[in-house]
Amino acid sequence: MTDCAAALKLNPKNVKALFRSAKALAALEMYAEAIDCCEHALINDPDNKAVREEQKRIQAEFDIKEAKRKAREERERKIREQKLKIESALEKRGIKTASTPGYTKNHPHDIQVHDETGDISVPTFILYPEHNESDFVQAFHEHDTIGEQLAEIFYEPAPWDSQHKYRPEKVDIYFETEDAGGNVGLMKVGLKVKLITILKHQKHILKDQLARLIVVPKEDSQWKKDWLAKYGK
Template sequence: MNPKNVKALFRSAKALFALELFPEAVDCCEHALLNDPDNQPVKDELAKIKAEFERREKIRIAKELREQKIREKKLLIEGALEKRGIRSAATPGFKPDHPHEIQLDQELDQLTVPTFFLYPEHNESDLIQAFNEQDTIGEQLAEIFYEAAPWDPEHKYQPETVQTYFETEDQGGNIGLMKVGLNVKFLTVLTHKKYVLRDGLARFIVVPKEDTQWKKDWLAKYGK
């Protein structure tokens, strides 16, 4: 047995451990123990290295599984959108300020999409976490306006007193505006040839039916 050899291997193991080269560090310890099987400091170092290596491996495997699930879900959603003929696009650098995502109920084969209902007259909005593709615009508005919003104390905003629009986008990127009726299913909007589901988020614009100067000015922005 060469004591110097064991000490050198021990120092190498500690240095490799510090560099997070765990298999190499284990190898040094095991070679040292071949020369000196009862060396307790080497045994302790080997146990520490193996424990840390195992901990890191569990973290790595868990991360890989999470990333795999994310990839699989992304492919599933992309397939569901393509199957329905829904145009989608992503804005470069866009980061949503909400945690909600498009979901697919595989058993029912139904999509739910996080959806903003915007009220430009009051600079207010509602975020619907999961708007089911089979629900109608009227059903969703009835739920939203069941009670008066704080910004609408007179409860003027109700399904039958408002007009809902969605923005259209042609191949040239020109933005337009289209009315949508209360009995129209969400899926009908999503599959409209000029509708683009951007950044995984749907948007509807809700304004009063009543003709006011504000409404005329607002429509004029869209060339209406």
């Protein structure tokens, strides 16, 4: 670039220097300047095929990078827009949220805000701690009841449920609570309770944009005894 600049200073119409400058500028992704060098070279030598081909190559490279830039910006715009829409929907409903320490989103599903109604659907983990198993509901609609969702999940027995204890009418459902002092507990809910009722509960915190429900058999179990002894009812 230094040699080219010196040559152009001596002779601004030096086609070879303009050609070399164009290639060097393109390598630095200074496409507008590179194309300008080609145009000046072609003014002085309109039939120079090498310069014309280089101009086409630079323009094509610029067009590709520009298209990628615009696509990236559009994706980022949509992400920001979606984030604001979700935050607004949660705030409107008075749903408390938090991120756990070190949280980085590692699931591909967002809270959905339905354009037609403004309703939300929330990604939800259904946890079965007695078996160390879980189900993931991608979009649990806020106005669906716990019973409706469990009826769908338990339509066929899970492979690990050999005793068929996991039916809507045979289980207890809990969600985790946390008070202002950080004390954690469990609250039992019935099958007719809607998800939104849980989400809006004063002691419920939606962590990492995921709802969590704990499901255990009504029948007595050591896990249930230990859990309730620790957290209380």
